Amino acid sequence: MTDTLKTLGYPSLDELKSTPGYPGEDIQKKGPVAIIECIEEIPCNPCETSCPAGAIKVGDPITNLPRLIANKCRGCGRCVAACPGLAIYIKDYTYSAEKALITFPYEYFPLPQKGDRVIAVNRRGKPVCEGEIMEVKLLGSYNKTPLVSMAYPREFFEEVVSIKRLEGEG
Amino acid sequence: MIKTEIAVIGGGPAGLCAAIEGTKAGAKVLVIDENSKPGGQLFKQIHKFFGSREHQAGVRGFQIGEKLLEQSRELEIEVWLNSEVCGLDSDKNLWVVRDKKESIKVIAERVIIATGAVENSIYFPGWDLPGVMGAGAAQTMININRVLPGKKVLMVGSGNVGVIVSYQLLQAGAEVVAVVDAAPKLGGYGVHTAKVCRAGVPFYTSHTILKAWGSECVEGAVIVRLDNSWNPVTGSEKFLDVDTICIATGLTPLSELAWMAGCKFEFIPELGGHVPLHDRFMETTVSGIYVAGDISGIEEASTAMDEGRIAGVNAAASLGYIDDDKRKKMTEKLWKRLNSLRCGPFGEKRKSSKDRLLTFRGEA
Numbered sequence: 270m271t272d273t274l275k276t277l278g279y280p281s282l283d284e285l286k287s288t289p290g291y292p293g294e295d296i297q298k299k300g301p302v303a304i305i306e307c308i309e310e311i312p313c314n315p316c317e318t319s320c321p322a323g324a325i326k327v328g329d330p331i332t333n334l335p336r337l338i339a340n341k342c343r344g345c346g347r348c349v350a351a352c353p354g355l356a357i358y359i360k361d362y363t364y365s366a367e368k369a370l371i372t373f374p375y376e377y378f379p380l381p382q383k384g385d386r387v388i389a390v391n392r393r394g395k396p397v398c399e400g401e402i403m404e405v406k407l408l409g410s411y412n413k414t415p416l417v418s419m420a421y422p423r424e425f426f427e428e429v430v431s432i433k434r435l436e437g438e439g
Numbered sequence: 440m441i442k443t444e445i446a447v448i449g450g451g452p453a454g455l456c457a458a459i460e461g462t463k464a465g466a467k468v469l470v471i472d473e474n475s476k477p478g479g480q481l482f483k484q485i486h487k488f489f490g491s492r493e494h495q496a497g498v499r500g501f502q503i504g505e506k507l508l509e510q511s512r513e514l515e516i517e518v519w520l521n522s523e524v525c526g527l528d529s530d531k532n533l534w535v536v537r538d539k540k541e542s543i544k545v546i547a548e549r550v551i552i553a554t555g556a557v558e559n560s561i562y563f564p565g566w567d568l569p570g571v572m573g574a575g576a577a578q579t580m581i582n583i584n585r586v587l588p589g590k591k592v593l594m595v596g597s598g599n600v601g602v603i604v605s606y607q608l609l610q611a612g613a614e615v616v617a618v619v620d621a622a623p624k625l626g627g628y629g630v631h632t633a634k635v636c637r638a639g640v641p642f643y644t645s646h647t648i649l650k651a652w653g654s655e656c657v658e659g660a661v662i663v664r665l666d667n668s669w670n671p672v673t674g675s676e677k678f679l680d681v682d683t684i685c686i687a688t689g690l691t692p693l694s695e696l697a698w699m700a701g702c703k704f705e706f707i708p709e710l711g712g713h714v715p716l717h718d719r720f721m722e723t724t725v726s727g728i729y730v731a732g733d734i735s736g737i738e739e740a741s742t743a744m745d746e747g748r749i750a751g752v753n754a755a756a757s758l759g760y761i762d763d764d765k766r767k768k769m770t771e772k773l774w775k776r777l778n779s780l781r782c783g784p785f786g787e788k789r790k791s792s793k794d795r796l797l798t799f800r801g802e803a
Contacts, residue, residue, distance in 0.1 A: 275624040276644050278597075278636035309629045310783035313489040315497040331491050332783030351497055353487035354630025377610055394639030412487065412497060431637045434609070 279392035280308050282427070289336035290325075290357075297427070301344025301361035301370075305335050306430075307354065319351035346372050350411035358430065368420040370403065371429060375417040379437050380405055388433040389421045396433060398425050443469040445754050446533055446547035448524045448696060451479020452740045453732025453747035454553035455507040460751030461551075462514045464760040469545065470511075470518040471535055477511070477518055478504040479555060480575070481740060483582040485610075486603055489628075490780060494741045501582075503740070527552075527696045529725045549727045549754040552697055553747060556690035556711060556733035561595065564650040570657030574604040574687035581611040589683030593660050594618040595648050598626035599739075601687030605635045608685075616681050619646040619662050621669060628785070648684065649676060657682050692734045700725050705799055709792040710736030718800045720753035720770060721746060729754055736796065738789055742780050749773045 273281040285291040290305025297304065303324070305316065310332040317327040317335060324341035325348060327333050344359045355374045364370035381387055381402045389400040400421035407415040421429050445461045447454045450472035461468045470477070484500025495503055511518065519537060526534035533545040558573035565571070570589060574596065580586045592613050594605045597620035605615045618635065623645050625632050632642065649661040649671065664675035691712045698704070702715040703724040714736050721729045729750040732743035749770055756766035781790035 274629045274632070276642075278618075278625060278632035278640075278642040280629065280633060306633065307630060309785070311489060311628055311630075311785055312491070312494075312780045312783055313496060314491050318492055319497075330782050331779055332786070352630075353489050353497055354628065355634045356630040390637060390639070392633065392637055394637050412499065412502075414487070434638060438612075 274308060277393070280306055284308050288334055290334060292337055292339050296339045297360060298362040300363050301359055302339055302342050303337060303344065303348055304358055304360055305337055305348075306356045307335055307352075310334060311354075313353060315351040315353060316348040316357060319347045321345065321347065346416055347410070349374055349416055350408075350414045355414070360426065362423065362426055364420060367423055369423045369426045370418055370420050372416050372418045373431050374414045375431070376414055377434050379435050380415055381417060381432065381435060387419065387435070389419065389425065389429040390431050390433050391428045392430050394431075394433070397429050398422050400429070400432065440544045440546065441469075442546050443467055444547070444758055445469070445549045445551060445751075446471060446531070446545055447551045447553060448527075448533075449479065449553035449555055449732070450474070450477035450518055450520075451553060451555050451732060451743070452481055452503070452507070453555075453743040453750075454479070454551065455511055456744045456747030457551045457553060457729075457731055457751035457754070458516050459507070459510050459514060460748045461755045462516050464752065464755035466755040466758055466760050468516055469547070470516060471522045471524055471533070471545075472518065472520055473523045475520055477508060477520065481507070483575075483578045484740065485582050485607060488741060490741050493776060494780060500740060503744075524696060527700045527728075529701045529728070531727055548758060549729065550700075551721075551729040551731060551747075551750045551754055552715075552734055553730070553732045553743075553750075554693040554696060554734050556737055557693050558686065559689045559691055561648075561686055561688050563648050565652050565657070565660075568651055568653050568657050569655070570653065570682055571651060571684045571686065574600050574685040577683070577685045578604045578607060581607060587611055587613055589657070589681070590614060591616050591681045592683040592685055593648065593662070593679055593681045594685045594687060596620060596626070596687030596689070597622075597632065597642065597644075598687060598689065599628060599631060600690075601685075602627035602631035602635055604685060604687060605640060606631065606638075609635070609638050609640070613683070615640045616679050617641050617643055617662065619643045619648065621645065621647045621665055647671070651684055657684055660684055690733065690737045692737065694734055697723060697728070697730060697734065700728055702728060702730075703799075705796060707736065707792050707796060709788055710796070714796060716796060716799045719749075719774065719797065721750035722753065724800075727754075727757070736789070736793055742777055745773050745777045745780075
């Protein structure tokens with residue numbers, strides 16, 4: 270068991286897998302699903318209140334870790350924008366024969382554009398592979414947190430969590 | 440000379456909420472703030488707040504600030520800006536200097552001190568070079584004044600302030616070269632460190648800054664690893680190419696006015712140092728003087744707002760504007776909200792320290 274969150278800053282897979290918000294591999298590979306990387310009991314529950322399907326439970330006290338009820342999750346992404354910790358994304362292993370899709374929060378300018386080829390990174394910010402931006406979405410209800418969807422090779426399914434920040438002025 | 444029923448010192452989240460509750464109850468309230476704008480630190484907090492809906496989770500700090508200002512305007516609360524409270528005595532006489540030129544005496548029936556906190560500094564060779572600054576100062580520069588203090592930043596301290604400001608420096612277009620913390624474990628929320636980490640920023644635990652150098656301003660820094668006794672390990676020095684060094688090593692309650700007024704204090708390191716003793720209604724040991732927010736122990740804006748509300752409700756109640764039954768109900772409701780923010784591994788430490796503070800008044 271390697272714990273890295275409090276020493277290196279990012280959660281290890283071991284740490285994630287021991288939490289109720291991180292779905293098992295079988296569920297992750299079935300279709301679009303929320304992946305919650307929330308492993309510390311902090312007082313927070315917008316993931317629960319934002320979910321229209323009742324697929325995330327925090328309950329009382331609000332320091333409970335969020336629990337994902339995977340069969341209710343439709344992968345709509347509202348929790349991704351709602352999470353103040355930017356700790357949730359939607360991943361879809363079944364996006365195409367070779368590619369997976371990740372929808373993640375991205376609060377940097379400049380924003381990527383649809384069709385951009387970008388560098389996908391892991392939890393440490395290290396480049397992993399190339400990805401293609403499929404959509405950039407910013408609804409009023411997201412309160413200024415854009416959601417970016419990127420297709421990337423399936424073999425890096427679990428490792429990729431974001432993109433390398435783009436250069437240039439916002 | 441001016442008379443008011445409740446004088447609120449400090450127009451940040453705690454002070455504004457205290458003023459709003461006091462005014463809603465019917466009291467005449469005067470808010471006095473030394474800054475040119477009210478809102479305290481809220482307007483530089485561009486991130487979404489944690490908590491539940493009633494704590495305004497998911498709302499960004501500056502948006503909460505806008506709401507409070509709007510409410511204050513609707514209630515026509517009198518706010519003096521650019522006004523420093525330079526003196527306060529136990530009879531609740533305030534000496535106020537307005538616009539650095541006019542000296543005014545304010546006589547208040549109740550006083551709520553919501554002065555907040557000041558950033559701690561650490562000292563190392565080169566600490567006085569331009570480019571070394573508090574993390575909060577850097578946050579003010581980027582989020583209020585829209586000025587980037589530098590391009591390559593070293594953040595000293597990994598508590599929530601350190602990691603939140605690191606993230607916001609990235610958002611503002613700077614590179615954060617490293618976040619160091621002298622402790623063996625990172626201090627801030629994991630979700631904050633994780634989002635800074637996935638932006639490629641390295642974290643160094645058991646590390647501190649040894650020195651900064653530069654002729655006119657910061658041109659570089661040396662960090663060093665610390666052993667189990669927190670002593671620098673020779674040979675572990677690392678040179679960092681940075682032009683800005685942000686210090687995020689905690690906050691200390693800004694408590695001079697409470698000292699001056701004769702409030703009793705206790706030293707509680709977990710709450711940031713010397714804090715005025717207060718009861719469940721936020722009243723200090725000096726009758727009619729209340730405290731709220733960081734002055735009563737370093738926490739966060741969400742807790743400061745609820746403490747402010749408790750102080751406002753109780754100050755107004757003591758003037759006869761709220762009956763005892765209602766006062767108790769309102770206070771208990773706010774305490775419930777506070778306690779929900781003070782649970783979990785992070786909150787519990789603060790809660791037990793806050794509870795300890797109450798025991799000095801025999802109220803635990």
